[in-house]
Amino acid sequence: MASSAADIDSPEFVRRCERIAAGAAQWRDPKSWVRRESRERLRDGIWSAPVVEAALDAALWDLDLGRATELVRRYDRQGASALVILPGNVLGPAITSAYCAAVAGARAILKPAQDERHLADVVVQQFEELGTPLASTIESRHWRGGDERLEGHAFSEATRVIVFGGDEAVQSVRSRIERPDRVVEFADAFSIGVVGPNADVRQAARGTAIDVCMFDQRGCMSPQTIYVAGPHERAIIFGQALARALAEIDRRLPRARPAAGEQAALADLIRLLSASVLDSPTHGLGTLIVDRRHQMIPSYVIAVEPFGSPRCAGFGRVVSVRPFAAMPALADVVKAFGRPLDTVGVGGAIAPADTQLFGAQRVCALGEMQRPPFGYRPSPADFIDRNA
């Protein structure tokens, strides 16, 4: 049972904060047992070992004792029990969800995706090791999709249902829950990068490459399209710099194992991009850069296209680069795209008033897009029973 607001600064409160901070520190320490265990379990998964390490480094990067104390003080409440339906396209939400529940003093059932079922088990095991008050507060529960009995049971146990998924899928879950107001959803969203007029193009390209390579463009915080201020030529130069940065970082963060059908999907997309890219100004400056070092599937694809709506490939390290002339016009096309904008990664100095035009959930520097602060997604607030 969680402590109440009246218990703040009590020994139990202090212990909770210390256990949370200690657990988070273990996730940041590559030599800790949770990291060893995760490494071992994810060894045969789709992600390369360096990407696993980078994802685990980033999961709770800022959750130290001070932050834990601040958050526990802010969110600690009684009685919430949550079901978290986790995504399989990125690594980390199992860990952050468990710690959000811990901060909020909630109980949580973690329902892992078929593609990534290990981190939930590891974090449950870790909470047991950390002892009271975290032990026995979270549970990892696997069931086959479509098992209405198990699913219904989990729905009935939870006062909050936190769902990661595509729009259609989230809607489907919502329709099967008696009180849809209990649902917190993280549905389809996309992210972009913006390279300002005074940005160092090579530095911005290096930051973009990190954000791209982290989850191969599969995440909601992956930069699908990079808008580059200035004439076409600057966007083309950025594209070239990005190609060099991706080639370099590919050695540090190798590409994930291709999904079934990914090769065909990439081939299809490359054909489409062949029709849409800008003309090359010179023979040496290509506008469709397809890395063919590996025989089977390109490591990355960069398409420098005319100014227009974001392109969201969502897989295969595919990046669209588009020039733009003025921030208001750019904000208009992004808003007109009609999908929620999650993160804007910024290269160079761009005035906050300009970035606010996009209406994004988050603005950060390029290179930091895949490293959101703790509590960004989900938040401890999502685990609080508002009716309690």
Next chain:
Amino acid sequence: MREPLSAETSDRRDADARDLDTRIRRFIARTDAPEIGFDRLALDLFAYQFEHNEPYRRYCRRMERTPNDVRHWREIPAIPAAAFSELRLACFPSQRAALAFESSGTTTGGARPTRHELEDAGLYDASLLTHFRKCVIPDSTSMTICALAPSFSQAPHSSLSYMLSKIDDVFGESGGGFFIRDDALDFAAACATLRRCSGPAAIIGTAFAFIHFIDRADAEGVRFELPLGSRMVETGGFKGRSREVPRDELYAALSRVFGVPRVFCVSEYGMCELGSQWYDANLADYFAGRAPRPDTKIGPRWARTLVVDPVTAAPVAAGASGLLAHYDLSNRGSVMAVLTGDLGRESDGGFELLGRHRGAAPKGCSIAIDAMLDAERG
């Protein structure tokens, strides 16, 4: 930015377009389909489209195929159908468009609608009417047309509504009509019309409209025994608009509700990006005294289909599955060679449609629940 066309260039383009239209219409009017004639026309059309369709020209150059390199229609680069949602693929200025069809983008998987502009409706009409006649009403010159679709006046950018309105104008007898109005099925009016039919009728509709009709008919216990020779034409899939029903189940339900035998039920395959349509061969076979081929889609003689490898876009071995690439002479004003996202395989003089290609990797945060839904869908 390209310079505006000079008057001389524009005149030459118009003359070339007229010449091609005349030759293609002549080809449509033929009763045979000589390969050499198709090849000659296709190569000339490719040269014309390469010259006057700038985005397509850029695409061909990237594919390293120009009229100088291409020796046979099979070598003409097929542009992805999705490109119609991103680029204006037309050989003429936009103010010259006689018709502009749009689709929701479900065929391309994209968010933007697909748009296909036609410079002259005449070629499109000749194509759709000739092949409809051959595949759907080979035994008649007219019949009552009941469309479970909106009329063209209700859906002025729908290629399907245009097609059905044209079919009704040319082949329809009085007493038929369009029974999707303001996005809703007018069940009562459709039933009243069907009950009045004294001769064969063609009931044409989208799969989702038929499902709605069948559900309603089942709920109200409504059944028809349509006059002998009546037929059903189902146009296209479900596109996420209603519960999906296996094809055999749909046709069984059509026979049950309308009293039309299976051999008189055909499915049409077409898309906004193409001027031609393909139909199940069974009805044409039946009237020609051949064994019906209900799973084979046959195209018009002015179109060819290749089944290609999804990765290389090269033709696959006979009988293997792959993406469908259509070469359609009736697409004179846009691009004749279109690579679709539809999977199929060669089959008995046509192709068998196997569904949509699910090539794309999972994206967004959708894997967890998609897996749940997939299991649900069985």
